[in-house]
Every structure is written in C-alpha cells, then in structure tokens.
Amino acid sequence: MEKPHETDERVSQTDKAFEQAAEQPLDRRKTAILGTVVYEYIATGEPVGSATLTQKYNLGISPATVRAELASLDEEGYLDQPHTSAGRVPSDRGYRYYVDRLMLPETLTAQERERIRLEVNSASHQLDSIVDHASHVLSSLTRNIAFAIAPRLSTQVFRHIELIWLDDHAAHIVLVSNLGLAAQKTVNVQADLDAEALVHAANNFNQHLQGTALRDIDLEALQRLACQTPLPADLLRHIASILAEHSEAGIEGRLFSEGAHNLLDQQEFRDLRKLRAILDLLEEEQTLYQLLHRSLLAEGAKVSIGRELPTADMSECSVVTVPYKVGDSNAGAVGILGPRRMQYARLIALINCMADNLNALFHGDASSTPRE
Amino acid sequence: MEKPHETDERVSQTDKAFEQAAEQPLDRRKTAILGTVVYEYIATGEPVGSATLTQKYNLGISPATVRAELASLDEEGYLDQPHTSAGRVPSDRGYRYYVDRLMLPETLTAQERERIRLEVNSASHQLDSIVDHASHVLSSLTRNIAFAIAPRLSTQVFRHIELIWLDDHAAHIVLVSNLGLAAQKTVNVQADLDAEALVHAANNFNQHLQGTALRDIDLEALQRLACQTPLPADLLRHIASILAEHSEAGIEGRLFSEGAHNLLDQQEFRDLRKLRAILDLLEEEQTLYQLLHRSLLAEGAKVSIGRELPTADMSECSVVTVPYKVGDSNAGAVGILGPRRMQYARLIALINCMADNLNALFHGDASSTPRE
DNA sequence: CGTTGGCAATCGCGCATTGAGAGTGCTAAT
DNA sequence: ATTAGCACTCTCAATGCGCGATTGCCAACG
Structure with a gap:
C-alpha cells in the first residue's frame, strides 16, 4: 500500500x-x-x-x-x-x-496491477512489443490515448547477432542485447549475398563484440571485423544504422501510440475539429516524442496541463508521462494523453505501476512483483 | 492503358x-x-x-x-x-x-502507380510489413480505411529456420519460406533452453525440411526430427503453432488496418455514433476478416455496397476488396472501407494496381513493373 | 467582521415560430 | 411524349420567448 x-x-x-x-x-x-x-x-x-x-x-x-x-x-x-x-x-x-x-493518491485494484504485469511480461525479450503492449494496456485501462517509446540501446550490451540469408539481395538481421531481443530488420543490398559469408561474418561479430556497449560499435568497428569476409559494404552500413538509430534519439518506428478511438467518448471532443487536431498530432509523432523525451530528464511521473503543453492544439488536454530505466539510467518513457478533465490520481498510479513493471523487466527481473 | x-x-x-x-x-x-x-x-x-x-x-x-x-x-x-x-x-x-x-474505369497517374510500387517493394521479404505498407499506402491515397491480411503460408515452402537463444527460458524463432521472411516470434518456455541444442535442432530442421510445404509440417514431423536433440516439448509446440496459425485461417495478428482518422473528414460520419460503430468494428477485426476471406474465393476486385455488407453497422458504407496470389492460388486480400459515396472507379483501379504489385512480388519478380 | 438568507439580474439552452429556398409532383398546353 | 407553369411540401437557419440555473450584491444577523 x-x-x-x-x-x-x-x-x-x-x-x-x-x-x-x-x-x-x-x-x-x-x-x-x-x-x-x-x-x-x-x-x-x-x-x-x-x-x-x-x-x-x-x-x-x-x-x-x-x-x-x-x-x-x-x-x-x-x-x-x-x-x-x-x-x-x-x-x-x-x-x-x-x-x-x-489530490489523494489512488491505489489500483489487484486486477489492474495484475493485468499490467501480465501484459508487459507477455512480450518479454521483444523491446518493441513490450512498449506496444504497454501503451495498449494503458489505453484500455484509462480509456485515453497511451503512447510510449522503446528503450534506447545506448546502455545495452552486445550479446548476439544473426544474419539470415533471404536471397541474393536481401538478408534479415536479428540483434540481441543483454536485455533480450533488441532489433530486427530486413535489408536489401545491391551486391550479391553469399549465405556462407553471412554465417561466417555473424560468427566473427559474435566472438569479438561480446560484451561491447552497443553505442561503441560503429561502422569502422564492423569493417575491421569483417575485413576477411566478402561482405558487401552496404550490408555493414545497414547493421551500423540499426545500432545508430537505436542508441541515438531517433524517432522513426520507435513511437507507439494507441487508443485514439477513446477520445470519441470524451464529451470535450464532441467538436470534430478539436478531435482532428489531436489525431493529426498523433500522426505527426513529433510532439508526443518531444514530451516523452523531456520526461527522460527527470525522475518520476510528470503531469502537463493545458497550455503547459508545447502545442496550442493541446491546450484542452493534459498529459501524464513517466520515464523507465534500463540499468541505472532512463532509457524510455510512457505517456497518457487525454482531456484536462482526467482522473489524474488514477492515471498517475497506473503509469507508475507501468514504470515499475518496465523497470523490473529491464533489470532482468521480469517475473518479480514490483513495489506496491 | x-x-x-x-x-x-x-x-x-x-x-x-x-x-x-x-x-x-x-x-x-x-x-x-x-x-x-x-x-x-x-x-x-x-x-x-x-x-x-x-x-x-x-x-x-x-x-x-x-x-x-x-x-x-x-x-x-x-x-x-x-x-x-x-x-x-x-x-x-x-x-x-x-x-x-x-462507371468508366479510371486510370491512375504515374505517381500513384509508382508510389504503390515503391511502398510495396520497400518491405520486401517481410510478409507482415508488406501488407502493413499496402494498407498504409492505400489509406493514404484513398483517404479511406484500408485493411489487409498477410498471405497464408499454406502454399509456401520451407526454406530455413533459425532458433536464437535469448535466455534460459526464451528463444526467438525466425521462419523463412521460399518467398522470403515468413514469420518471427519470441517464445517463452518452461524447461531450460540450451543454446547448443537450439543450433543443432535448427540445423536438423534445415537439412530435412528443405522444400517441404509448410502446411505439411506438423508437430509429429518436428518431433521426429528433433528426437536426438534435447529440445523442450513446448518449444516444438510453439514452432508448430507458428506454422499452423499461418496456414490455417487464423486471424490474430494477421489483419492490418489503417486510416481510421480519415473517416473524420467524411461528411457522412459527422454523427459520432456511426463513427463509433465503425471504429468498434475495426477493433473487433472479425467482420473485416470475414470480408477479406470471402474475397479469396473469387478472382478480381469485388465491391460490396451498403446492406450487401454483413453488418447493419456498415449499411452506410461500401467496401472494395481484391485477393492476391502467392504462386497460383489466392493467399491473401486487401480491402478499402469508406462511405457508400466513394469513388468506386478510382478505388478499384488503385486496389487492382495494389493486387498486381503484390502478385508480382509474390512471384519472386519483385522489381518488374506490373501491368498498369 | 465574517457569515448568511433573500433577491434581482444575467445568461445559456431548449422550444416553437417563421420565412426563404429548393425541389417535387401535377396538370394543362404544345 | 414533352414541356412550362404552379401550388405544395419540407428542410434549414434565424428569430424570439420563457425556463432554469447561477451569480453578485445587500442587508441583517450573531
């Protein structure tokens, strides 16, 4: 309690x-x-x-x-x-x-806490899925819009890479960090791909990069390791870009939002133009991303109300955000967007519970029951 | 022309x-x-x-x-x-x-055709991404809701499987068919996973299942091949279920829809209750899936108007669907949902163009320019 | 001096009324 | 068979009215 x-x-x-x-x-x-x-x-x-x-x-x-x-x-x-x-x-x-x-702090029911725990842990090892599930369950529990960014990998450590030959010009890359599955992508390359060479290069990487921080692996490091293998240059560039876009604060494909249809029920959005403005904001992702990014700088849940928000279109909304940690530093954040007339205490309790679960999960302690 | x-x-x-x-x-x-x-x-x-x-x-x-x-x-x-x-x-x-x-058939502009072609091919080798992109570009070009199902794998052939060890109780499975990347999933298992055993089992599968139709690979077949390897039974069950859920007409995770916000602009949805009804329908997926599934039975684009549609909630909508082929038989379908007052000729042209692109892609002829 | 009951004043909202405009259906003439 | 003319119908937007909710003020009270 x-x-x-x-x-x-x-x-x-x-x-x-x-x-x-x-x-x-x-x-x-x-x-x-x-x-x-x-x-x-x-x-x-x-x-x-x-x-x-x-x-x-x-x-x-x-x-x-x-x-x-x-x-x-x-x-x-x-x-x-x-x-x-x-x-x-x-x-x-x-x-x-x-x-x-x-406001008085609210306590969640056991069902709610359990639902969050289950949902978050159901997708363990798949970073994107985890935050996707997180925003899904939050939007469903709050009947508002929930959004989240997947954790940056800067603090994570290389564990394994797999290069899967698809055809002469395509390969599938699976990157596993110390926290579990980190990233996966299918890439197309110009030069001819050799299946043997891919396996060989992957082995090489796996041997030599073990334990290296992901942010320290750049294109040169990869090139050095692959110099004996006939690996196309653009494949290496693709691998490097996967690492870069996840350790930098890149947006693309990293923001998940859910529950826009919930706004239909809110009486403050009976006006279709306001609704439209908010939906356009979601589409753009820029503003939401900015909010989450801001939230990384401080600890704990943060509430932004009406005109405190960066966009005039959101002047009738409020947002609750909370960062979550990977290891010891903030690596991602979750947010809830709704009308100013929102149940702040409840939303804060929910989002804190979510942060606790994510924190526990990213400490490798996925099955433990977090505080409260 | x-x-x-x-x-x-x-x-x-x-x-x-x-x-x-x-x-x-x-x-x-x-x-x-x-x-x-x-x-x-x-x-x-x-x-x-x-x-x-x-x-x-x-x-x-x-x-x-x-x-x-x-x-x-x-x-x-x-x-x-x-x-x-x-x-x-x-x-x-x-x-x-x-x-x-x-109605007079409409011809698309070169830009439109090119945009569809690029979008579809940008995600080549990733079946889920392809249909996701397909519905995305269709919704954007038509300003309606677009939806699609990923191709069933029943006609596809096993080419490669990769079992990646994540930790003692989790593995990542990547399945590659003759068409490219078919499925990927992270699974949790009870028993302890051995990294060596995973590699070994994958090798075994890759040797013996080469060229087998995916629908013919069932749990027994997997068990037979893995009998020498100490592979947990539930891992095998997970693999089998990946195969099953993609060759059967399973829904979950296979339906993609996009562009619900476009309905806000349509004057026929100024009434929020109607809008709500349609959004709920999207959420449920059942009805859309049924429409696409029906579309698999025939060739070519099909238009369903108002009360011809299965649900009363859709009586003021129309839907255009088209199946696409993998090999010689229909394996998936794409649809567009909008108000009855839709630009039928244009939508049919667009969706046919999309089907052509998908058909070409799934014939391995990804880069060719299909018939207009 | 803070508090209270009473009361006139204000304003939004719902409702009925009204007039303009758009479109029809009918009829008689061509 | 086609057309012009015309009365009729119905929606929509604007207008005005009355009700109810709420306030702000004031005078009285403890």
Missing part, C-alpha cells in the same frame, strides 16, 4: 518554478473548495455551482459563503466560468494546484 | 445472382440520368435535383422530363429521397447498377 504522500513525492516538481504563484498556498477553506470543485468537475463534467457544492459535500458553510470564495478563486485564476450563469470550471492553474497539493 | 471495359470484367459479378432485378437493363435515357445522378452525388455529396442535372449536364431534355424519370427510378428502387423537398440520392441498388454497368 502506498502511503498518502508517496505520490506527491513521485510527481516531479520541476515545473513549479514556472508557475507564477502556485507556491503560495491557499487558506484552508479555499483549499477545500477548490479541491471539491476539481473533484466534482472531474467526476461529472458539469460546471460546478455553489448549490451542488453545499448539497453534495458537507462543507459546513452556506452557499453564499461558497459563492464569495468561488468569486475569489476565480479572480486569482484558479477557476474559470464558461459563461455568467454557469458554475465554475477549473483552469490550468486550478488543475495544477490540485495535482500538486490536493 | 486499360481498355474501357477491362475494369468491368475484373469486377467480380458473383453477387449478381442475389440482385433481384439488376439484370434488367434500364433504357438509354434512364441509364444516362441514373449515371449522372450517381456521378454528381459522389462528386458533391449533395442530393441531386432536376435543376442541377439539366444545368450542369447536357442531357437535351427539360427539368420536367428529368423529374418524371427521377420519380420512376425512385419507384424502381434505384434512388432514394432523403425527404420530400430534397433531390435524389443513390440507393444501394443505384450504386450497384452504377458500379456494374455505368
């Missing part, structure tokens, strides 16, 4: 410096009211008025007093009013205050 | 028998009017009235006469009227008549 404050600690506070006045804590009553408004709005999706607030929650004060406090919170920028005769809705700042200080 | 009637021949007429009266050709003038209405409606999306018809097209008759004919076509079931004071819209039967008899 998590202690009440653990989640707060694990939520990165790096953005706090940019928040103009969030460090000034609100007085006790304002705090209670703001928290209740955010909670109620997240639950119902309807703007919250003073009547609802006093009827559904036992605040011990009258609607009139609540109104005064609401007006004050509105003025200070924690709440918005869609229009004069409507209730209040949290602003970015209101959500931020709620996430940083008010 | 295609001759004017070629497309007609290539459109399978198998469903004709079920069409109650489509075989009765309409008279010349009705034909012209029906064709124009369908053409105009596909182009604009607006119900077509007698005025538009006489103004935009040179029919040589007055609006009043056109109205009489429209009323008659309406009565015979070729046209529908959204409401009394609107123009006419094609019914399923109207579209069917148009597709079977009226």
Whole structure:
C-alpha cells in the first residue's frame, strides 16, 4: 500500500518554478473548495455551482459563503466560468494546484496491477512489443490515448547477432542485447549475398563484440571485423544504422501510440475539429516524442496541463508521462494523453505501476512483483 | 492503358445472382440520368435535383422530363429521397447498377502507380510489413480505411529456420519460406533452453525440411526430427503453432488496418455514433476478416455496397476488396472501407494496381513493373 | 467582521415560430 | 411524349420567448 504522500513525492516538481504563484498556498477553506470543485468537475463534467457544492459535500458553510470564495478563486485564476450563469470550471492553474497539493493518491485494484504485469511480461525479450503492449494496456485501462517509446540501446550490451540469408539481395538481421531481443530488420543490398559469408561474418561479430556497449560499435568497428569476409559494404552500413538509430534519439518506428478511438467518448471532443487536431498530432509523432523525451530528464511521473503543453492544439488536454530505466539510467518513457478533465490520481498510479513493471523487466527481473 | 471495359470484367459479378432485378437493363435515357445522378452525388455529396442535372449536364431534355424519370427510378428502387423537398440520392441498388454497368474505369497517374510500387517493394521479404505498407499506402491515397491480411503460408515452402537463444527460458524463432521472411516470434518456455541444442535442432530442421510445404509440417514431423536433440516439448509446440496459425485461417495478428482518422473528414460520419460503430468494428477485426476471406474465393476486385455488407453497422458504407496470389492460388486480400459515396472507379483501379504489385512480388519478380 | 438568507439580474439552452429556398409532383398546353 | 407553369411540401437557419440555473450584491444577523 502506498502511503498518502508517496505520490506527491513521485510527481516531479520541476515545473513549479514556472508557475507564477502556485507556491503560495491557499487558506484552508479555499483549499477545500477548490479541491471539491476539481473533484466534482472531474467526476461529472458539469460546471460546478455553489448549490451542488453545499448539497453534495458537507462543507459546513452556506452557499453564499461558497459563492464569495468561488468569486475569489476565480479572480486569482484558479477557476474559470464558461459563461455568467454557469458554475465554475477549473483552469490550468486550478488543475495544477490540485495535482500538486490536493489530490489523494489512488491505489489500483489487484486486477489492474495484475493485468499490467501480465501484459508487459507477455512480450518479454521483444523491446518493441513490450512498449506496444504497454501503451495498449494503458489505453484500455484509462480509456485515453497511451503512447510510449522503446528503450534506447545506448546502455545495452552486445550479446548476439544473426544474419539470415533471404536471397541474393536481401538478408534479415536479428540483434540481441543483454536485455533480450533488441532489433530486427530486413535489408536489401545491391551486391550479391553469399549465405556462407553471412554465417561466417555473424560468427566473427559474435566472438569479438561480446560484451561491447552497443553505442561503441560503429561502422569502422564492423569493417575491421569483417575485413576477411566478402561482405558487401552496404550490408555493414545497414547493421551500423540499426545500432545508430537505436542508441541515438531517433524517432522513426520507435513511437507507439494507441487508443485514439477513446477520445470519441470524451464529451470535450464532441467538436470534430478539436478531435482532428489531436489525431493529426498523433500522426505527426513529433510532439508526443518531444514530451516523452523531456520526461527522460527527470525522475518520476510528470503531469502537463493545458497550455503547459508545447502545442496550442493541446491546450484542452493534459498529459501524464513517466520515464523507465534500463540499468541505472532512463532509457524510455510512457505517456497518457487525454482531456484536462482526467482522473489524474488514477492515471498517475497506473503509469507508475507501468514504470515499475518496465523497470523490473529491464533489470532482468521480469517475473518479480514490483513495489506496491 | 486499360481498355474501357477491362475494369468491368475484373469486377467480380458473383453477387449478381442475389440482385433481384439488376439484370434488367434500364433504357438509354434512364441509364444516362441514373449515371449522372450517381456521378454528381459522389462528386458533391449533395442530393441531386432536376435543376442541377439539366444545368450542369447536357442531357437535351427539360427539368420536367428529368423529374418524371427521377420519380420512376425512385419507384424502381434505384434512388432514394432523403425527404420530400430534397433531390435524389443513390440507393444501394443505384450504386450497384452504377458500379456494374455505368462507371468508366479510371486510370491512375504515374505517381500513384509508382508510389504503390515503391511502398510495396520497400518491405520486401517481410510478409507482415508488406501488407502493413499496402494498407498504409492505400489509406493514404484513398483517404479511406484500408485493411489487409498477410498471405497464408499454406502454399509456401520451407526454406530455413533459425532458433536464437535469448535466455534460459526464451528463444526467438525466425521462419523463412521460399518467398522470403515468413514469420518471427519470441517464445517463452518452461524447461531450460540450451543454446547448443537450439543450433543443432535448427540445423536438423534445415537439412530435412528443405522444400517441404509448410502446411505439411506438423508437430509429429518436428518431433521426429528433433528426437536426438534435447529440445523442450513446448518449444516444438510453439514452432508448430507458428506454422499452423499461418496456414490455417487464423486471424490474430494477421489483419492490418489503417486510416481510421480519415473517416473524420467524411461528411457522412459527422454523427459520432456511426463513427463509433465503425471504429468498434475495426477493433473487433472479425467482420473485416470475414470480408477479406470471402474475397479469396473469387478472382478480381469485388465491391460490396451498403446492406450487401454483413453488418447493419456498415449499411452506410461500401467496401472494395481484391485477393492476391502467392504462386497460383489466392493467399491473401486487401480491402478499402469508406462511405457508400466513394469513388468506386478510382478505388478499384488503385486496389487492382495494389493486387498486381503484390502478385508480382509474390512471384519472386519483385522489381518488374506490373501491368498498369 | 465574517457569515448568511433573500433577491434581482444575467445568461445559456431548449422550444416553437417563421420565412426563404429548393425541389417535387401535377396538370394543362404544345 | 414533352414541356412550362404552379401550388405544395419540407428542410434549414434565424428569430424570439420563457425556463432554469447561477451569480453578485445587500442587508441583517450573531
């Protein structure tokens, strides 16, 4: 079981410096009211008025007093009013205050934890599949969009390579790192491929590269090892590029996202143009990748709300991200994208659970039950 | 260049028998009017009235006469009227008549043909990637949903297998058929895996299964070959299941679909519930698979319109499918799903081009330029 | 002085009404 | 058989109205 404050600690506070006045804590009553408004709005999706607030929650004060406090919170920028005769809705700042200080950490059910564990471990040894499964299960559990990047290989170590002859101009390359299956690719080459030579070269690599960090293997290293074997130059280039694109921060084919159809259910996306904008963003991958990349720099789950996000198109969304480690350093990240009105506590619990599972998996300790 | 009637021949007429009266050709003038209405409606999306018809097209008759004919076509079931004071819209039967008899075959631009060719061949030797690319390029060119199944392996022949040791309880299996890379999978086993034994067993398989049809390799055959090697029973079962699930009509992991976001642009899906219904259908895969499977039974492109489709949810959609061959028999299929108001001629041309490319590819003649 | 009940004022939303426009079907004339 | 004319029907967008929800303010209260 998590202690009440653990989640707060694990939520990165790096953005706090940019928040103009969030460090000034609100007085006790304002705090209670703001928290209740955010909670109620997240639950119902309807703007919250003073009547609802006093009827559904036992605040011990009258609607009139609540109104005064609401007006004050509105003025200070924690709440918005869609229009004069409507209730209040949290602003970015209101959500931020709620996430940083008010919300109670949520605990997952055993089924949920188990489902995450199973899904992540079902694809063990296939890095791409793992993150694919990870985003799949997260999108299904949260009914939001989940996305993830496969781990960079920079910290991983060469264990095995296999070069499979397909025909005179094509070979299949399978690269295995210390963590399991790292990469695989079919490549076409100009020159004629000799099946024997492929086996021979693979043997050579396997003997001499054993234990080398993948980032240290470049084209020259490969050429040196293959100088006795009649291996086409472009095949070597392909192998080198597999290594490079996985240790560098290359995007292509490394980003997985899932669950776009979930947005259809969210009432905030009834407007098709907004929906379209988000889908285009997914297609482009650039923005999501940037978010995940940012998340690599710090520890723990990070929440980005509305205009804190890099794109104006996402100003009505929030994103929760968390990095995961391979060995001792962050190597990849997972994120959840949904409307600002999302269940932050639950999503943070889920994504932390996911990170724990991934961390355990990439420590070679795939079957252990992680914390909590 | 295609001759004017070629497309007609290539459109399978198998469903004709079920069409109650489509075989009765309409008279010349009705034909012209029906064709124009369908053409105009596909182009604009607006119900077509007698005025538009006489103004935009040179029919040589007055609006009043056109109205009489429209009323008659309406009565015979070729046209529908959204409401009394609107123009006419094609019914399923109207579209069917148009597709079977009226529409002019379309020719693709050189860019389009080249784009398909490049995309399909860019992933040569990786069966899954090929169909994935195929549906990707089709969805992008048509702005509809494209879907495809990877070829069954029943007609393919064993060429090579590789068993790669990952750790004591995991191995990566790569299966290569005469057509190139056929399947790959990472499996977990209970018993301890020995790296030497894996290499040995793979060698054994490679020697003795060379040239065997994949569908003829069952668990017993594998056991017989591996009896001298200490290979865990569940590893053999995994290998057998890879063979089985690809030669049988297994669904899982074999269906690729792409381009769901394109539906957002279609005005007929402004209603979110309809959109949702279609997305759920995609998720389930069952219906799409069934459509493709049906398509394997006949030759050439097949169009299914509205209620001709198996599900009521698709009654406002149409689907174009085409099988492709491996060797001499149909082994897979590609489809395009969109609103009934789709550019049938263009989609048929595109999908036929795709089938031609796939056919050429799976004849080992990957680089040749297929018939337009 | 903080809190509260009362109350007028404001605004969005749903609903009925209305008028314009588009298209039809009918009929009588050619 | 074809056509022009015309009354009719129906949708759609705009308009206006009343209801309900909520607020902000004020005066009274402890």
